[in-house]
Amino acid sequence: KFIEDYQRLRQNNGGEKKRVVIFGGGLSGLACAKYLSDAGHEPILFEARAMLGGKVAAWQDEDGDYIETGLHIFFGAYPNIHNLLQELGIGDRLNWAPHRMTFAMQELPGQFTTFDFPPDIPAPFNMAAAILRNTQMLTLEEKIKMVPALLPMLLEGQSFIDAQDEKSVLQFMSEYSMPTRINEEIFIAMGKALDFIDPDKLSMTVVLTAMNRFINEADGSQTAFLDGNPPERLCQPIKEWVERKGGTVVCSSPVLEILLDEEDNTVKCLKLANGSTVTADYYVSAVPVDVLKRLIPTKWSTIPYFRQLDELVGIPVINIQLWFDRKLNSIDGLCFSRSPLLSVYADMSNNCEEYADEKRSMLELVFAPCSPEAGASVNWIAKTDAEIVDATMKELERLFPTEVGPHTSIERRANLVKSTVVRVPHSVYAATPGRNKFRPSQVSPIDNFVMAGDYASQKYLGSMEGAVLSGKLAAEVICDKTMGRSNRYGLREVHSSVQGAVLKERSP
Numbered sequence: 001k002f003i004e005d006y007q008r009l010r011q012n013n014g015g016e017k018k019r020v021v022i023f024g025g026g027l028s029g030l031a032c033a034k035y036l037s038d039a040g041h042e043p044i045l046f047e048a049r050a051m052l053g054g055k056v057a058a059w060q061d062e063d064g065d066y067i068e069t070g071l072h073i074f075f076g077a078y079p080n081i082h083n084l085l086q087e088l089g090i091g092d093r094l095n096w097a098p099h100r101m102t103f104a105m106q107e108l109p110g111q112f113t114t115f116d117f118p119p120d121i122p123a124p125f126n127m128a129a130a131i132l133r134n135t136q137m138l139t140l141e142e143k144i145k146m147v148p149a150l151l152p153m154l155l156e157g158q159s160f161i162d163a164q165d166e167k168s169v170l171q172f173m174s175e176y177s178m179p180t181r182i183n184e185e186i187f188i189a190m191g192k193a194l195d196f197i198d199p200d201k202l203s204m205t206v207v208l209t210a211m212n213r214f215i216n217e218a219d220g221s222q223t224a225f226l227d228g229n230p231p232e233r234l235c236q237p238i239k240e241w242v243e244r245k246g247g248t249v250v251c252s253s254p255v256l257e258i259l260l261d262e263e264d265n266t267v268k269c270l271k272l273a274n275g276s277t278v279t280a281d282y283y284v285s286a287v288p289v290d291v292l293k294r295l296i297p298t299k300w301s302t303i304p305y306f307r308q309l310d311e312l313v314g315i316p317v318i319n320i321q322l323w324f325d326r327k328l329n330s331i332d333g334l335c336f337s338r339s340p341l342l343s344v345y346a347d348m349s350n351n352c353e354e355y356a357d358e359k360r361s362m363l364e365l366v367f368a369p370c371s372p373e374a375g376a377s378v379n380w381i382a383k384t385d386a387e388i389v390d391a392t393m394k395e396l397e398r399l400f401p402t403e404v405g406p407h408t409s410i411e412r413r414a415n416l417v418k419s420t421v422v423r424v425p426h427s428v429y430a431a432t433p434g435r436n437k438f439r440p441s442q443v444s445p446i447d448n449f450v451m452a453g454d455y456a457s458q459k460y461l462g463s464m465e466g467a468v469l470s471g472k473l474a475a476e477v478i479c480d481k482t483m484g485r486s487n488r489y490g491l492r493e494v495h496s497s498v499q500g501a502v503l504k505e506r507s508p
């Protein structure tokens with residue numbers, strides 16, 4: 001909506017077209033470029049790698065099969081992504097699954113249980129019905145014991161959710177006397193899926209944020225997969241849109257340095273890997289937080305706004321794809337594995353048009369937690385591909401006892417044909433307790449520097465939706481600046497702990 005308002009304002013006041021350099025070609029950078037070009041500005045985006053997409057990037061192997069950085073699920077409760085797809089005219093590229101959540105049964109290998117959301121019941125009652133109708137995971141008593149903990153979220157909304165950020169999931173559960181089985185049955189699976197970490201290390205705000213988004217919309221927790229590889233099916237249309245409107249998107253162009261104006265410490269230009277420099281009216285960072293920390297100029301490093309980034313670190317995760325010589329029959333749609341090593345997985349030969357195969361399955365699995373800081377007992381991220389695939393296959397033998405592994409009959413056995421392992425050492429920011437307060441606003445204290453990226457402050461987590469929203473908010477900040485308007489969110493105050501630490505360093 002801000003774009004329409006802005007266009008109207010510009011028409012009346014004759015606001016100037018601005019040149020904006022964005023660095024980072026993931027969803028946040030692309031969304032920022034899209035909305036800036038809609039607003040009549042000239043975005044120029046530099047992406048370090050040869051392909052766009054960042055954490056949704058994918059590339060082909062020698063057989064032409066796509067290797068993805070991550071298994072990506074879209075939810076009904078992703079309004080900014082759905083708007084973006086509609087605006088680009090590609091809303092039909094999401095393949096929606098029936099509205100249900102499927103969990104592997106922990107004690108019953110090879111069996112699954114589902115939470116089915118009835119289509120004829122409005123939110124939040126459809127979720128209540130789905131939970132009440134499933135009798136295999138929680139007892140009625142356990143379900144009733146969840147209510148006192150979840151009621152404040154329903155009544156108070158975001159302020160209650162935000163206030164829980166200092167607590168881990170386990171601390172929150174103990175405060176509300178929630179039975180530990182709720183953790184074992186539900187929260188472990190949620191933690192691994194939402195932030196690739198275990199509940200003892202995860203902020204309760206993450207779980208409540210997801211639940212709140214799911215509860216408030218009838219189709220909030222319904223899942224969809226993109227119909228093909230994300231760089232072509234999702235990123236390319238954004239690039240084409242931006243270029244049609246006069247913007248530029250350049251790949252294989254990492255930004256090496258942010259150079260400052262000597263007088264006022266604003267950005268003077270960016271230095272690119274080919275040695276050239278680029279100048280603009282505004283500069284937007286859309287790189288991951290771990291990259292930005294390395295690019296922060298020394299003169300900015302004592303500014304609390306930038307110093308708070310030290311409190312945010314990307315969590316490691318591994319994405320695995322396994323191609324089998326036949327179809328696995330036990331799995332349909334997205335599944336929460338609830339096994340020690342795996343998070344969610346899906347048979348993409350059934351769920352993605354471009355990867356469709358009637359004869360053989362391609363499982364895509366998220367391996368998490370995969371490092372000690374995320375809760376794993378082994379530092380899997382440092383293991384070889386063979387070790388990771390081997391451990392995954394062992395878990396699959398338990399999950400699909402009639403279809404995978406040496407104990408199944410040769411006639412029914414699905415044999416592994418090939419596999420890929422993609423390690424992301426720093427993926428989304430680790431949402432450990434107390435991180436929310438360090439997420440930077442899109443507005444920065446530097447007049448011509450704006451922050452985007454899924455970790456920047458916005459009401460979604462580190463996710464595709466969060467990335468798109470963050471890019472859009474960054475575009476809005478620039479539109480506001482060009483009109484001399486104050487931004488509706490403004491510069492977020494940096495937490496006193498960071499301010500105090502910086503002051504202490506500065507004092508003689």
Ligand code: FAD
Nearest residue numbers: 024026027028048054055070072073255453454463464467
């Ligand atoms: P990125 O995607 O990290 O983009 C940053 C870009 O900056 C990259 O393209 C990078 O190459 C570029 N860059 C880095 N350095 C430079 C430089 N010096 N100069 C120029 N460019 C640079 N989210 C969901 O909503 N649902 C899911 O199911 C889901 N599953 C996931 C599974 C996995 C395994 C992973 C890793 C992530 C998953 N996510 C999921 C999270 C989601 O992918 C991210 O939150 C989102 O894509 C982040 O977008 P971004 O633009 O903020 O950052």
